Amino acid sequence: MPKIANKNPRFRTKNELCSDIAFVLNSSLHYGTKYGVLSEATWVWTEFEGKYDGCEHWSEAAWEIRDQQNMLVHEHIIPKSIVIQRLLRLPTATTGSVNQLLASYCKGAVITRDEDARLNSHGLRSKMPTGWDEKDVWARYKYAGIVLHIHAG
Numbered sequence: 001m002p003k004i005a006n007k008n009p010r011f012r013t014k015n016e017l018c019s020d021i022a023f024v025l026n027s028s029l030h031y032g033t034k035y036g037v038l039s040e041a042t043w044v045w046t047e048f049e050g051k052y053d054g055c056e057h058w059s060e061a062a063w064e065i066r067d068q069q070n071m072l073v074h075e076h077i078i079p080k081s082i083v084i085q086r087l088l089r090l091p092t093a094t095t096g097s098v099n100q101l102l103a104s105y106c107k108g109a110v111i112t113r114d115e116d117a118r119l120n121s122h123g124l125r126s127k128m129p130t131g132w133d134e135k136d137v138w139a140r141y142k143y144a145g146i147v148l149h150i151h152a153g
Contacts, residue, residue, distance in 0.1 A: 004044075014048060017041060018098040025093035038084045046076055046108030057109040058151045059141075065112065073116040077107040077137050079126040105137060109148055118144045 004011045012020070024037045049055065051074045052066070062072050076083065083106045090097050111119075119125060122144050128134075129143040141148055 014045070014099065014102075015095065017044060018102065019095045021087065021098045021102075022093040022095050025087060025090060025098070034088065035084060038087055039080060042076070042080045042083050042102075042106050045102050045106045047074065051108075052110055055108050055110050056150050057107060057148050059109070059111045059115055060147050060149060061112045061115060062110045063149065063151055066110075071113055072110050073113055074108055074110055075116065075119075077109050077140070078105045078128070081126050082128065107137065109141075111146060111148075115144070115146050118146065 021038065021041050024034055027034075029037075047055075052069055052072060055074060057077065058066070065071055083102070086101055086105060087093070087098065090101065119140060122129075124140045124144060129139050132139050136142075138148065
């Protein structure tokens with residue numbers, strides 16, 4: 001999926017997205033509603049520059065086959081469920097605190113389907129490795145032996 005064009009009515013800037021998330025977090029909406037909004041918002045955040053083209057982080061293997069999108073997976077470096085729980089636990093949800101959390105922990109990466117299966121085989125589909133220090137955002141990939149690099153899409 002390419003990034004949402006800024007003329008599309010669904011487009012919003014990252015700052016607007018953070019403001020909306022803070023509003024939702026500070027509202028009296030039910031937990032399930034908040035979770036649904038946050039789930040969608042975290043996908044939007046990681047695909048903001050593009051799902052594949054424009055995504056900054058790529059595994060070496062994925063970069064080698066970047067023209068074969070059917071063999072690639074766009075995924076969250078820190079599983080969405082962990083990012084969402086951190087958002088829900090923010091002591092004060094402000095545009096700034098939401099932005100800081102998302103900029104630090106809500107990153108996308110492009111990996112191969114085989115690498116995705118490797119993460120899953122290590123039990124890291126939706127969690128971080130046991131003993132994670134809660135700072136090293138690359139811990140899942142290091143544990144599974146997947147090397148990521150920054151590429152300009």
